[in-house]
Amino acid sequence: MKKETICVHGGTYRDAATRGVNTPIFTSSSFEYLDRDDIPYPRYFNTPNQDAVVRKLCALEGAEDGVLFSSGMAAVSSAILAFAGAGDHVVMMDELYGGTHAFATDMFDRLGIRHTFAATDAAAVADAVTPRTKVIVIESPTNPLLGIIDIRRVAQIGRERGIVTILDNTFATPVNQCPLQLGIDVVVHSGTKYLGGHSDLSCGAALTSRPHASKIRAAARHLGGSLNAMMCYLLERSLKTLSLRVERQTANAARIAAYLSAHASVFRVNYPGQPDSPGHEIARSQMTGFGAMLSFELDERIVSAASFLRRLRIIRPAVSLGGVETLICAPAGTSHAKISPEERRRIGISDSLLRLSVGIEDADDLIADLDQAMEKA
Secondary structure, three states: OOHHHHHHHOOOOOOOOOOOOOOOOOOOOOOOOOOOOOOOOHHHOOOHHHHHHHHHHHHHHOOOEEEEEOOHHHHHHHHHHHHOOOOOEEEEEOOOOHHHHHHHHHHHHHHOOEEEEEOOOHHHHHHHOOOOEEEEEEEOOOOOOOOOOOHHHHHHHHHHHOOEEEEEOOOOHHHHOOHHHHOOOEEEEEOOOOOOOOOOOOOEEEEEOHHHHHHHHHHHHHHOOOOOHHHHHHHHHHHOOHHHHHHHHHHHHHHHHHHHHOOOOEEEEEOOOOOOOOOHHHHHHHOOOOOOEEEEEEOOOOOOHHHHHHHOOOOEEOOOOOOOOOEEEOHHHOOOOOOOHHHHHHHOOOOOEEEEEOOOOOHHHHHHHHHHHHHHO
């Protein structure tokens, strides 16, 4: 089936009793155990509602198995800790999501895990590998600079050296990119974003092979982070429109990126869909669409970023991303606030950088809103 069809029909639990077209919500946290081998339990990540969502996501990502979590951070932290422990080494990209970056800097030392941050470049990742490296964690496109890394090359590095590769596919979504088909071992998502898509639930997922999923599930049972039946239902419902939403959002983002690039008050635009973007050619080779996220810097000599944010009418200054509404934020004060100012400057996240999560509204209305806010600011 094509992805549009998988979004609607993949993984649905067919209830013989009611013959409803939707997966029923199984509210039980307790299940009878006599005469059965696999006992469902929410913290075991094996309830019917959890399984239905995992099957749909596996079909979209081309995975054999997966684990559904209560947040994206639960997904990525459980995936890393399933394969790395005391005495091991982890390679991570500089431009990873701020929460993942903070997880490494705050927790790895106390767990006895060593780590190295590398630039958004496959050669830099390879150079950071040591004989004790067990895991490589990358993200493409990156948050919030929309950097692109050669996924195939990183996957090859992992295969050749026996290292598990993990990729955060939140920005691209399985609609625009399937890293497992490019050789990556584990794909993680903050499902709070595009998978949920309506800014009303928190969830995450890790999709991979059956052996790797078994290890992640074993770690996750100790760490918790399971998702309840109602949230599973909301997520499964949202996934039915994932393809439609992402296609519209991606088309809108391309138009807005072109508008911003031509604006005299904009210093630079980060969007892999632009031909002059540093990662454009690599992105074309591994993505079917360039996604709905972009970031840009205003020329503070012309426009005040703080004033600009307050003058927007349709676009909402808010945290998170991936919803049907267009949201904007300054990463230095939101997603990457836990990173030191020195580290932000080193990575390239300035105080005037603004991240735009493009929604499904009419693109002309969004451009008009940006235009009037810049003029008044």
